[in-house]
Amino acid sequence: MVAANPRHRRPVKIVATFEEARRAATGRVGLVPTMGYLHEGHLSLAAAARPEADTVTMSLFVNPLQFGEGEDLDRYPRHLERDAALAEAVGVDILFAPPLEEMYPVSPVTRVTVAGLSERMEGAARPGHFDGVATVVAKLLAGLRPDRAFFGRKDAQQVAVVRRMVGDLSLPVEIVACPIVRSVDGLALSSRNAYLTADERDRALALSRGLAAAADAADAGERTGSVLEGLVMAGLQEGAGVDPEYAELVSVDEVQPLPYLDRPAFLAVAARVGATRLIDNIHLDPAESVVADRGVRLEGRDLFSRDDDTRPGGH
Amino acid sequence: MVAANPRHRRPVKIVATFEEARRAATGRVGLVPTMGYLHEGHLSLAAAARPEADTVTMSLFVNPLQFGEGEDLDRYPRHLERDAALAEAVGVDILFAPPLEEMYPVSPVTRVTVAGLSERMEGAARPGHFDGVATVVAKLLAGLRPDRAFFGRKDAQQVAVVRRMVGDLSLPVEIVACPIVRSVDGLALSSRNAYLTADERDRALALSRGLAAAADAADAGERTGSVLEGLVMAGLQEGAGVDPEYAELVSVDEVQPLPYLDRPAFLAVAARVGATRLIDNIHLDPAESVVADRGVRLEGRDLFSRDDDTRPGGH
Numbered sequence: 076m077v078a079a080n081p082r083h084r085r086p087v088k089i090v091a092t093f094e095e096a097r098r099a100a101t102g103r104v105g106l107v108p109t110m111g112y113l114h115e116g117h118l119s120l121a122a123a124a125r126p127e128a129d130t131v132t133m134s135l136f137v138n139p140l141q142f143g144e145g146e147d148l149d150r151y152p153r154h155l156e157r158d159a160a161l162a163e164a165v166g167v168d169i170l171f172a173p174p175l176e177e178m179y180p181v182s183p184v185t186r187v188t189v190a191g192l193s194e195r196m197e198g199a200a201r202p203g204h205f206d207g208v209a210t211v212v213a214k215l216l217a218g219l220r221p222d223r224a225f226f227g228r229k230d231a232q233q234v235a236v237v238r239r240m241v242g243d244l245s246l247p248v249e250i251v252a253c254p255i256v257r258s259v260d261g262l263a264l265s266s267r268n269a270y271l272t273a274d275e276r277d278r279a280l281a282l283s284r285g286l287a288a289a290a291d292a293a294d295a296g297e298r299t300g301s302v303l304e305g306l307v308m309a310g311l312q313e314g315a316g317v318d319p320e321y322a323e324l325v326s327v328d329e330v331q332p333l334p335y336l337d338r339p340a341f342l343a344v345a346a347r348v349g350a351t352r353l354i355d356n357i358h359l360d361p362a363e364s365v366v367a368d369r370g371v372r373l374e375g376r377d378l379f380s381r382d383d384d385t386r387p388g389g390h
Numbered sequence: 391m392v393a394a395n396p397r398h399r400r401p402v403k404i405v406a407t408f409e410e411a412r413r414a415a416t417g418r419v420g421l422v423p424t425m426g427y428l429h430e431g432h433l434s435l436a437a438a439a440r441p442e443a444d445t446v447t448m449s450l451f452v453n454p455l456q457f458g459e460g461e462d463l464d465r466y467p468r469h470l471e472r473d474a475a476l477a478e479a480v481g482v483d484i485l486f487a488p489p490l491e492e493m494y495p496v497s498p499v500t501r502v503t504v505a506g507l508s509e510r511m512e513g514a515a516r517p518g519h520f521d522g523v524a525t526v527v528a529k530l531l532a533g534l535r536p537d538r539a540f541f542g543r544k545d546a547q548q549v550a551v552v553r554r555m556v557g558d559l560s561l562p563v564e565i566v567a568c569p570i571v572r573s574v575d576g577l578a579l580s581s582r583n584a585y586l587t588a589d590e591r592d593r594a595l596a597l598s599r600g601l602a603a604a605a606d607a608a609d610a611g612e613r614t615g616s617v618l619e620g621l622v623m624a625g626l627q628e629g630a631g632v633d634p635e636y637a638e639l640v641s642v643d644e645v646q647p648l649p650y651l652d653r654p655a656f657l658a659v660a661a662r663v664g665a666t667r668l669i670d671n672i673h674l675d676p677a678e679s680v681v682a683d684r685g686v687r688l689e690g691r692d693l694f695s696r697d698d699d700t701r702p703g704g705h
Contacts, residue, residue: 093560178560184506185524185558190499209500210559217532218560243500244525245408245493245533 087163089155089170093218096171102129106221106248108212111135111172112152113161115373116256116264120225121165123253127223132169133162134215136178141207152269171219178214187213189236189243192330196323196343197232197354208233209240216246223249227256228368229263231341231356235330255355255370257283263355263370270351278316279348282355285310285322289342290357290369298336298361300324307344320345320352327358336361402478404470404485408533411486417444421536421563423527426450426487427467428476430688431571431579435540436480438568442538447484448477449530451493456522467584486534493529502528504551504558507645511638511658512547512669523548524555531561538564542571543683544578546656546671550645570670570685572598578670578685585666593631594663597670600625600637604657605672605684613651613676615639622659635660635667642673651676 090096105128107120117133124131135158142148155172162170186206192198193205216224226234234252241250256264261283262276271279285307289297292306307322325332327339336359343356358368405411420443422435432448439446450473457463470487477485501521507513508520531539541549549567556565571579576598577591586594600622604612607621622637640647642654651674658671673683 093562097562179558181557183558185502185504185555187528187559188501188503190501192499213502213528213532214558214560217528218562220535220562240500242496243494243498243529244502245529247408247412247533247535 085168087159087167087170089159089172091171091173092177093171093173096132096169096219099169100130100132100219103223104128104130104132104219104221106215106219106224107131107133107167108215108224108226109133109135110137110151110266111158112154112266112269113158114256114264114266114268116227116229118161118165119256119371120227120253121162121167123251124223124225125166127251130168131166132171132219132221133167134171134173134219136171136173136211138178138207138211139175140183140210141204143201143203146201147267147270150270152266178211183210186210187240187244189240192232192236192239195232195325195330195332196321196345197230200320200345200352205233205236209236212237213240213244213246216241216248221248223251225251225253227254228252228341228356228358228370229255229265229354231327231343231358232325232330235328238328254368257370257372259373259375261287261372263353265353267351267353271348275316275349275351279351279353281311281317282307282344282346282353286342286344286355286357287369290359293336293359300332300334300336303336303342307342311344311346316348318347320347324359400483402474402482402485404474404487406486406488407492408486408488411447411484411534414484415445415447415534418538419443419445419447419534419536421530421534421539422446422448422482423530423539423541424448424450425452425466425581426473427469427581427584428473429571429579429581429583431542431544433476433480434571434686435542435568436477436482438566439538439540440481442566445483446481447486447534447536448482449486449488449534451486451488451526453493453522453526454490455498455525456519458516458518461516462582462585465585467581493526498525501525502555502559504555507547507551507554510547510640510645510647511636511660512545515635515660515667520548520551524551527552528555528559528561531556531563536563538566540566540568542569543567543656543671543673543685544570544580544669546642546658546673547640547645550643553643569683572685572687574688574690576602576687578668580668582666582668586663590631590664590666594666594668596626596632597622597659597661597668601657601659601670601672602684605674608651608674615647615649615651618651618657622657626659626661631663633662635662639674 105124109117187209238250289303289306304322311319322344324342339360341356341358345354420439424432502524503521553565604618604621619637626634637659639657654675656671656673660669
């Protein structure tokens, strides 16, 4: 687990409105946007923000706009008290937890769309998802006015969409992308891991194992997109009970398919494990050590280890 | 003409980038977004901003995103020196005149759309127009961070779209709508009036005359939308050489058709005079003196009077 920062022992201030959040912030503001039900991935973003900001604001809002019909909006895990304690422990100053009426006092008719980057992979699998993401992130950046905003590379396509939106709309904020945090067994942390049974969790390791195999091949000189993608898919098809959706090598900025690894890229995978849809990726940069970012592994148990009884649905 | 403000004799500072514009601004910032080729309508917005702001910033950018195929983007009048002198005379502190490369360093793929309010009238006549408006206004508000932004009621539907976008995206800015400024003969000021020949300018008076007739009827108790719209259309169809597009009574906030004037509304008209497309409107509020805003008439000649040789294309 990310260590508590002893220099920041101020109690976290929970606010419900944009105006309170702006008023409570001083100096350089670092924003960590989340949908709550925090795990070490979120906490690592707050920890990255802490030394770079006078005020670390974490937003916590389960954004209906980015959920599609039949997705898990209603059962998405929520637990404000628990989140506030975890946020405070890593030095978050302000927890912006707006009720739906603050975010959408009237039914919102404005949408922010980012064409081109939003259409493949998660955009194809979840129609309207990135419009919902771009709209709510534009709103958080416009309304909270951070100097920097911290996003996890777990949602690599989201990072690309947000970066492009910020540039196109001249939002004066720097987007910082942070490494994926993985459990000791390799599973990328996700609030949705809370849905997995013990058996499903074991099967879910096929995603990170496939990516690790592809990363090893890239390290050994493999550059062909279809070969790297094939290694990920092979890992998925071995395991019963894992329903693969895609494995794609795409450019980091434009999110376009790469037949050949000749520029910064990420190799992304999506699969369904039981009723739960999971995604994962690794970042590859041929100009660097090839595998630029496989993510960071926790050394001990994560917050959602099986015997942690704060885990919802865990029985 | 709007009088120069003797208290503000600072020279206007012309800047080309968002960052310079933000750095040059102090205290409360009032923004007047324009496409340049200033007339008294724009200057009245700056004059309204002046007492309410420590820094008055005027932006000047002919935004390609809000022009359709075959529209007048290429011939839209431009004259920076003239605009700077006029802006300075009314107390503008900062003239933000970005080159295309500052506004769009890469081809923008992000669009801001405001559904529902954008679809009738100007939205129907100019497909994509309000997406372009909402996108560039979001960008100016995000990048310049004004406390208030001043828009003319001449573009009444634009005011509704911008207000809704600002609310939906939680942009911390107050939108101030200011009255239409009219020539002594009633013609609503517009940079596009510069395209009109003397004969076309005479014919163009049919728009404001029709609106005035409808305003008189509303003052006398008429409340039926179709009757008020009919009075405007009758005025247009009298005059040869005027090609009417629409006359519509719509609600101020939602821009929805009103069969009956029972809430704040505007009565809008669009027509083509020769090759030039013109729009005009009056605001009606049954809770007030009925005709809340017919616009403000200039007492003398306007900047584009026939013998003003700064007027382009006038011969």
